[in-house]
């Protein structure tokens with residue numbers, strides 16, 4: 001009887017296993033768009049990416065552009081080296097963060113939009129400060145002692161430069177474990193040096209852990225884990241387009257409601273699909289043999305001087321990314337008026353970045369994405385290199401004593417990291433749209 005039961009179970013298992021396997025394959029192919037459908041999705045997504053939206057746009061299902069926005073199309077800020085590239089300093093975005101206080105324990109974030117469809121909804125850094133005023137300090141009696149408490153300004157305002165989206169699909173598909181593995185390797189490397197008494201090493205940085213436990217990969221602060229979420233936030237915050245994942249940005253300090261999202265689920269899928277498909281940058285060696293030799297030498301200098309420690313050439317299967325996607329502080333710790341550590345009333349969420357921690361930017365495509373650094377404050381590659389301090393101090397010092405020829409070769413190598421060939425150049429209309437809007 002027992003052997004019959006076993007046999008019956010085994011027979012069921014044998015029958016079910018191939019069925020489950022076949023089922024998984026069918027599901028995989030059923031949910032994966034076929035190549036023609038995918039190409040159509042991406043094409044429609046490209047239209048949405050370059051579309052110049054207007055208030056009450058006929059294409060939108062809600063109120064169209066705005067009520068507050070930074071530009072009228074994605075391509076207005078993502079255009080250098082082709083559609084999807086980085087942006088100039090004129091299109092920098094101003095973001096604010098309001099730190100939790102005893103009265104309001106929520107961390108709040110938003111953008112200070114440069115434009116509004118109705119002038120009465122206009123925002124400004126001054127308005128942010130007005131909405132979240134400084135909490136006055138003073139003298140307080142704590143345990144019988146008089147303690148002087150400083151004034152607390154809960155607002156931090158930063159300006160950031162547009163990031164090129166070339167190859168973002170590959171970063172999206174890069175497994176978190178590969179970033180962690182590279183980080184662990186770097187930690188071991190540093191430990192080995194420190195045990196040997198060498199404390200002059202490059203800082204390891206750290207992965208950005210988001211409050212929900214995922215690892216952040218996108219944005220200057222590695223603040224988003226997936227491309228889809230970043231695209232949703234870009235639609236909502238940069239253009240004021242409500243979408244299935246996120247409501248449009250509301251004007252600061254105002255009540256504004258729009259029931260309908262501007263983008264349908266299908267349109268949003270198209271846009272994400274296009275951004276996901278933007279080709280990765282390329283490494284183009286010069287045809288002239290002398291220039292070619294110089295760039296090849298520069299690639300070696302890049303490794304030997306220590307740039308590659310943070311600008312990791314390959315991360316998992318993403319070859320030639322030149323980033324570890326970790327947060328680092330490369331700012332000098334001197335009294336330069338920059339607040340490095342946050343003085344807060346109420347602790348920030350675990351892992352929240354310090355003001356001077358930024359994600360190592362991937363250097364692929366760097367020849368076509370000036371200006372550099374998070375604020376676009378470094379106009380040239382030379383200026384960007386010279387600006388590295390903090391955790392990169394050892395490397396910057398090594399770079400400073402390189403021969404002029406080696407320095408030149410390093411730049412020649414960085415110049416080979418270019419936007420992809422098939423990134424369509426911006427059209428005339430796009431370039432015109434890129435002119436600063438009236439009233440900026």
Ligand code: HEC
Nearest residue numbers: 070071074077093160161162163218219220230234235238
């Ligand atoms: C006003 C300029 C502006 C507009 C318009 C704009 N972006 Fe951006 N974009 C930026 C800036 C600035 C960043 C970097 C923000 C940060 O991390 O602080 C960025 C970053 C991104 C990133 C992250 C890239 C990475 O590799 O980390 C994605 C994805 C993105 N934008 C997609 C879009 C899409 C899609 C649209 C249109 C819906 C759009 N952007 C519209 C300025 C803009």
Ligand code: HEC
Nearest residue numbers: 306307310328358359360361372373374384391392395399
């Ligand atoms: C400790 C890690 C670290 C080392 C070492 C390092 N970098 Fe960076 N690099 C960064 C970070 C982080 C940023 C962004 C800083 C910011 O925006 O404030 C950056 C920015 C850059 C940029 C600007 C890229 C852009 O898109 O804006 C360039 C170019 C660059 N690094 C090249 C180099 C070179 C060349 C070397 C070697 C001489 C080097 N880096 C060494 C971490 C590092």
